[in-house]
Amino acid sequence: MFDVNAIRAEFPALSGKVYGKPIVYFDNAATSQRPRCVLEAADRFSVVSNANIHRAVHRMADDATQAYEAAREAVRAFIGADSAEEIIFTSGATAAMNLAAFSFCERFVSEGDVIVVSAVEHHSDIVPWQLAALRKGASLRVIPVNEDGTLDLSGLDRILDGPVRIVAVAQISNVLGIRNPVEKIIEAAHARSIPVLVDGAQGIVHERTDVKRLGCDFYAFSGHKIFAATGTGVLYGRRELLEEMPPYMGGGEMVGHVTFDKTTYAPLPLKFEAGTPNFIGQATFTQALGFAGKLFADDAVEYTDGLTAYMYDRLACYPGLKLFGECRTGRIPLFSFNIGGVHHEDLALVLDKMGIAVRSGQLCAEPLMDRFGVTGMVRASLLPYNTKEEIDYFMESLDRAVRMLK
Amino acid sequence: MSENSKKTENEIVEEFGYFDEWLDKYEYLIELGKSLPSMPESSKTDDRLIKGCQSRVWLDCHVEDGKLYFSADSDAIITKGIISLLIKVCSGETPEDLSMYDFGFIEKIGLKDNLSPTRANGLVSMIARIKEMALEAVASKTENGK
Numbered sequence: 095m096f097d098v099n100a101i102r103a104e105f106p107a108l109s110g111k112v113y114g115k116p117i118v119y120f121d122n123a124a125t126s127q128r129p130r131c132v133l134e135a136a137d138r139f140s141v142v143s144n145a146n147i148h149r150a151v152h153r154m155a156d157d158a159t160q161a162y163e164a165a166r167e168a169v170r171a172f173i174g175a176d177s178a179e180e181i182i183f184t185s186g187a188t189a190a191m192n193l194a195a196f197s198f199c200e201r202f203v204s205e206g207d208v209i210v211v212s213a214v215e216h217h218s219d220i221v222p223w224q225l226a227a228l229r230k231g232a233s234l235r236v237i238p239v240n241e242d243g244t245l246d247l248s249g250l251d252r253i254l255d256g257p258v259r260i261v262a263v264a265q266i267s268n269v270l271g272i273r274n275p276v277e278k279i280i281e282a283a284h285a286r287s288i289p290v291l292v293d294g295a296q297g298i299v300h301e302r303t304d305v306k307r308l309g310c311d312f313y314a315f316s317g318h319k320i321f322a323a324t325g326t327g328v329l330y331g332r333r334e335l336l337e338e339m340p341p342y343m344g345g346g347e348m349v350g351h352v353t354f355d356k357t358t359y360a361p362l363p364l365k366f367e368a369g370t371p372n373f374i375g376q377a378t379f380t381q382a383l384g385f386a387g388k389l390f391a392d393d394a395v396e397y398t399d400g401l402t403a404y405m406y407d408r409l410a411c412y413p414g415l416k417l418f419g420e421c422r423t424g425r426i427p428l429f430s431f432n433i434g435g436v437h438h439e440d441l442a443l444v445l446d447k448m449g450i451a452v453r454s455g456q457l458c459a460e461p462l463m464d465r466f467g468v469t470g471m472v473r474a475s476l477l478p479y480n481t482k483e484e485i486d487y488f489m490e491s492l493d494r495a496v497r498m499l500k
Numbered sequence: 501m502s503e504n505s506k507k508t509e510n511e512i513v514e515e516f517g518y519f520d521e522w523l524d525k526y527e528y529l530i531e532l533g534k535s536l537p538s539m540p541e542s543s544k545t546d547d548r549l550i551k552g553c554q555s556r557v558w559l560d561c562h563v564e565d566g567k568l569y570f571s572a573d574s575d576a577i578i579t580k581g582i583i584s585l586l587i588k589v590c591s592g593e594t595p596e597d598l599s600m601y602d603f604g605f606i607e608k609i610g611l612k613d614n615l616s617p618t619r620a621n622g623l624v625s626m627i628a629r630i631k632e633m634a635l636e637a638v639a640s641k642t643e644n645g646k
Binding site: 113 | 527530554555
């Protein structure tokens with residue numbers, strides 16, 4: 095039986111107060127809170143193994159390297175990659191996608207080529223591709239989104255036709271909370287030998303993800319959205335592609351031999367890890383993923399689905415509330431909405447004073463705001479450490495806030 | 501600053517002093533926002549829009565007898581309440597005084613700690629724009645005086 099109170103007890107932040115009120119943290123899509131095991135590991139590493147990894151021969155450095163590489167192995171196992179060499183540590187999902195977009199396009203994209211993204215992408219899965227397209231003289235094509243928040247794949251064949259070199263798509267939209275049909279997109283792309291990057295920033299914590307089963311060529315995600323320390327992230331890439339791609343940044347441990355005439359590069363994954371990485375942060379992946387694994391047990395999934403359905407129903411019947419992405423299936427507990435006659439920023443500011451943390455604004459997805467014809471939305475995003483009681487308090491507070499603002 | 505503005509400042513600080521709870525302060529800001537007359541749609545132009553706010557804020561000013569008078573609007577009601585406080589204090593000041601004004605009352609009513617660190621509401625951008633307008637008025641005065 096899933097015991098949410100036992101889970102909550104692991105998160106000191108969740109018993110905190112703001113403005114003298116118990117915090118209701120509904121901004122998990124931006125960053126998750128951290129369990130004790132992660133906080134303690136970070137503290138411990140900072141004391142006993144704060145030494146730069148991979149270089150020195152002394153004991154502290156060796157301990158740090160081992161913790162860092164153990165975390166890489168934990169990530170590999172968690173996402174089902176073939177080899178730890180396919181796991182590149184980055185500062186977050188954004189950095190992972192910038193790395194992928196830069197290095198992939200350097201090698202595989204040239205003038206007149208096409209890069210495909212979807213209409214529901216986060217800016218971090220749009221702008222890096224735009225930058226690459228500008229450099230290479232390539233262009234962007236967009237898989238459109240239906241009114242209900244599902245992707246419109248009816249024209250996919252046409253979109254993938256021609257010199258398309260890569261497709262980049264989110265596993266789950268950070269605005270709509272709806273799972274995209276990534277398998278279908280991957281199948282269609284692979285039928286044309288086009289590789290696919292999946293942005294797993296939201297997917298990683300809400301869905302047991304196996305990159306082999308998914309069949310993606312790249313998978314990017316942040317550690318801080320799945321309980322690890324902040325400033326952590328991963329780019330998974332298929333070895334054949336990573337081997338072909340040039341480095342993103344130079345210096346530090348990414349080199350083989352350096353002379354003023356020529357530099358050779360270190361083997362994977364270090365080729366893509368220039369400079370001193372956030373080795374203490376990355377090392378916490380071991381604890382974070384160990385913890386996250388528990389939340390994929392059947393009873394935990396059932397609990398989360400219960401939260402999602404409960405909140406969906408509460409929001410759906412709220413007068414004047416427009417939920418963006420009304421599709422009821424394939425949802426995570428993430429809801430973006432507006433209330434007629436009330437500004438999203440006002441709602442977020444008043445909810446904050448009631449102790450509730452939500453996001454408001456463009457949610458790093460301006461094209462999607464334009465698609466729905468709004469300047470912004472309010473987003474509430476939950477994790478399995480949130481409760482129905484919190485949802486009840488949220489709905490009461492929403493009601494009170496709307497009455498104040500109208 | 502003029503005696504009048506100082507008086508307005510003190511009144512605002514006093515008003516906010518009545519509220520212990522943050523929520524009540526916000527309720528008051530909402531009231532202020534609702535009571536600030538809207539700008540005509542034709543005045544809500546892009547050149548009057550303040551950059552750096554999550555909500556849209558329009559600010560306009562004109563000079564009368566060497567003093568600045570402001571009008572403002574926003575599509576968000578709390579932001580409108582905040583800017584109504586700013587323009588209440590700033591209107592009727594000379595550009596010279598305003599360009600050197602420290603907006604100390606913001607800190608006294610606690611808005612500084614609770615609003616400015618987040619980029620969301622753009623309090624910093626609003627103040628910067630008011631100062632910019634004051635400096636522009638000083639500059640155009642000097643220009644005309646030549």
